[in-house]
Every structure is written in C-alpha cells, then in structure tokens.
Amino acid sequence: MVRGRTRVWWQLDSIFNDTGPYSFQLQVGRTGLKDAADWKNVGAPVVDGYVAEDPAWRESGYDNTVHYRVVLKTPTTTYVSQAANCFGQLNTRDWGIAQEIVRKERLRNKLVSAPGYLLKRMRYGKPCTRCLDPLTKEITDNDCPECSGSGFAVGWHPPLAMQCWDLSPQMIDEDVDNNVKGNTRNNPYVSARVIGFPAVNKWDVWINANSDERWAVESIKIVAAIRNIPLIYELKLGLLPFSNSAYAIEVGGEVQERTGPTLPVSGCGLIPVDHDYLGPDSLVYQPVDGCPVVGASIYVITQADFDTHGIAIDRSLAVGSTTTRVNGRWASSIKLDPGAYVLIFEKVGEYGPDTYALTVTDPNAELTVTEQNTASAAENEQCDQPISQSESSPTPDDFPKLNKQTRITGNNFFDI
Ligand SMILES: [Zn+2]
Numbered sequence: 001m002v003r004g005r006t007r008v009w010w011q012l013d014s015i016f017n018d019t020g021p022y023s024f025q026l027q028v029g030r031t032g033l034k035d036a037a038d039w040k041n042v043g044a045p046v047v048d049g050y051v052a053e054d055p056a057w058r059e060s061g062y063d064n065t066v067h068y069r070v071v072l073k074t075p076t077t078t079y080v081s082q083a084a085n086c087f088g089q090l091n092t093r094d095w096g097i098a099q100e101i102v103r104k105e106r107l108r109n110k111l112v113s114a115p116g117y118l119l120k121r122m123r124y125g126k127p128c129t130r131c132l133d134p135l136t137k138e139i140t141d142n143d144c145p146e147c148s149g150s151g152f153a154v155g156w157h158p159p160l161a162m163q164c165w166d167l168s169p170q171m172i173d174e175d176v177d178n179n180v181k182g183n184t185r186n187n188p189y190v191s192a193r194v195i196g197f198p199a200v201n202k203w204d205v206w207i208n209a210n211s212d213e214r215w216a217v218e219s220i221k222i223v224a225a226i227r228n229i230p231l232i233y234e235l236k237l238g239l240l241p242f243s244n245s246a247y248a249i250e251v252g253g254e255v256q257e258r259t260g261p262t263l264p265v266s267g268c269g270l271i272p273v274d275h276d277y278l279g280p281d282s283l284v285y286q287p288v289d290g291c292p293v294v295g296a297s298i299y300v301i302t303q304a305d306f307d308t309h310g311i312a313i314d315r316s317l318a319v320g321s322t323t324t325r326v327n328g329r330w331a332s333s334i335k336l337d338p339g340a341y342v343l344i345f346e347k348v349g350e351y352g353p354d355t356y357a358l359t360v361t362d363p364n365a366e367l368t369v370t371e372q373n374t375a376s377a378a379e380n381e382q383c384d385q386p387i388s389q390s391e392s393s394p395t396p397d398d399f400p401k402l403n404k405q406t407r408i409t410g411n412n413f414f415d416i
Helices: 092-112 303-312
Strands: 006-009 023-029 051-054 067-073 078-080 116-119 174-177 182-185 189-195 205-208 214-226 229-239 271-273 297-302 320-323 333-336 339-347 351-360
Touching: 006 067, 023 051, 092 189, 092 214, 092 229, 189 214, 271 351, 297 303, 303 339, 303 351, 320 333
Parallel strands: none
Antiparallel strands: 006 051, 023 067, 067 078, 116 205, 174 182, 189 229, 205 214, 214 229, 271 333, 297 320, 297 339, 339 351
16 A cells, blocks of 8 residues: 555445446545645546556655545536545444444533634645755744745645634643743643544644634644544644744635735746735635635636637646635735636536636736636526625635535545
8 A cells, every 4th residue: 555556445325326427536635624735636537437546655754644535527516525544444333333432522522622723734745935945955934924834835724624622721831031031831732632533643733713822733642543543632732822823824704814924926927816916805716705615726727728628628738726725815826927818716526617717917017807707607507706805704614505516525425
C-alpha cells in the first residue's frame, strides 16, 4: 500500500436506483474533508466497475494522511462519496461496533463539549513564496500573511464546522518576569477529547465557536481504536496568542473580509484577478443569493476555447484555476492577460457548473463586463444569478440546499 499499488473498492447502496451506465472517478486528497482544496483525480474513470488502483507512492514521512473518495457520474447527476482513510479496514461487525462507540461519544459530546471549527493545515502543495528560506526551505515567519505560518500557499483548508471538542479544565499560570521576558504564561495547554474522524495532525487548529479562541494541536494520543483505526483522540492543545495570524482566517459568515491573509498569486499574466476584481466581493461564488459556496472549483477559460468546447470543456485547458474559501471568496489570485474569459464555477455533486463572462482589461483602461446566461439551464433553474453580492452572510449551516442534485452525506450510496 505504501510502495505497491493501493487498491480501492466500493459498492453501491442497495437502494440506489439511478439508471446506468455508472462512471466512477477515484480521487485522492490529504484531509478527508469534503471541502478540502486538494482533491485530485487518480487515473481514468472506471465505467460500471467497482475497483480502482492507484499506482503512486504517496507517503514518505510518518503521517498517513492519504484519503480516497469516489465521484459517481450517472447520465442524470453526480454523486460524491464520503472520504475513506488508509488506516485499515473493518468488517461489517467491527464497523458496527465502531459506530456504536462513536455514537456514545457523540452523546457525551452533547452534554459536555464546546462547539467549534477544525482548520486543517496544508501539509503539501505549492511552497509559500514569501517566507521560506531560499536555501533551507525553513519557515522564517510564523505570522506570514500569505501562508499563516504553514509554509504552503493558501495555508489552510476551509474550516470544518460543528466540531464539538471536550476541553479539560485549564490551569492558568501567568507571571511577570521583571528581568527578561515581561509577562509570561507558563502553562498555555489544555487537553481535549475528540472523535477520530476527520484525522487530526500536529499544528492543525481548533477554533472555539463561542469565544473565537484558537488552539494549535501540539500532541496527539489515540485513546480508543479498533483494529488500528483511531476512534477517539486525546489532544494537547496550545492557545495561540491573540496577535497570531491564525485569528485572521475566516470561518464563514463574516460580512466583509477582514485584514488578514493576502492571497497567493498564480499564473503569469499582467493583471491579478480575484473575487474583488470588479469591486469588493463582486466575484464570490453564490449560486443562490446570499449563499456563498465553500470548496468549489473556479476555472478560467479563454472565450475562444469556451466557444469551441462549451461547458463540457476539459478543465485541464483552463489558463488558471483556484478554489473557494468560506464566504465564496477565492483562495488565490490568478494573473491574467487582458482579454475575454469565461469563469466556470462548480462544486462537483452539489453546485454548478455556472459560468460568468469576464473581460480583463488593462488597469488603466475602462472595464467592460457582460453577464452570460448560466450554462445547462435545465440543471440550474435556481441559479439565474450566479454571481451577486450578498447583503447578509449567513453561517454555512444556514444555507438552503439546492434540490437540483442530490447531496451526499455519509455512506448513503457507497461503502468504500
Ligand atoms: Zn509564508
């Protein structure tokens, strides 16, 4: 599985009754989060098959962070499976026992836990161009506005809401050292008990949803596991100082972007384009008014290519691409040359594809913008205004669900 081939197999739920043919695309990612920015296709789609193989050697460190999921395309719609990790596998009986242990932990959480958000730090990707030492590649700025100290562009995956963590009482031991350090906090740690999915890694951050305190994961202990698959973790958390750039990371619902991380830039054109290109928040992805979408992909296609291939264009022809953060804002700026482009916004299995015609002009010239009808109108009756500025920004849990495509949660249709 590490040096050999990884075989992934799945089955459809017995009540799944869409008509075939079924096209399954295996995807690999590092976090297991649905909205993560790093899901990538592995190999070609498998048609009406139930196994796929990944020939790549993906891990060479200590942490096994690889997750797989399957995207199912039927003639009418698209489904995305829950992610599965590579810690091991459970037979049906063990799976039932594990579910029961986690259910009882959830009951306990209802009574004692604090609600919050989990921020997964990027451990792979494009290195930060601002703060890495050019020779040693060490992070030289723990407060870097581009990567927030992670060393990788964008820095953090979108937050996962409703993470209820049981924090132990904290011992606060503050002191004043008149000689050297000034005020000190000697024991800024608490321990927390959390459910083992998604897996947590060192330097991930947990945000207390009530107080906005942000805690970094210092060490991880598995306190319950079944056949080597972690079910419950006990973590040592360190409180981040309130000046840390981690406090600038958005968790959703912020009305206006706060002063904080600056977007990493990709592409080699002249003009950086992001969600603020036509004015503040003008290009955030909101298929329905007031409901920005997190974890969607944005592809920039030249108008000529789009006219030739249409909405089904191979996304690898895009001149630039990025993903959306919370509040529908872009994860990076894309540098483009002046010209006519079409932006394709889509979140596989949930929203889109929606298109937006964008004319990029020289900064000194006047801007001209035309709006284009959404593609595949039959699928998008509710998406007549793919891009519009919201007056209110609800939290992710308040978003109404589109009914044009079925939303997958849990293992409804797959059992990987
Ligand atoms: Zn940096």
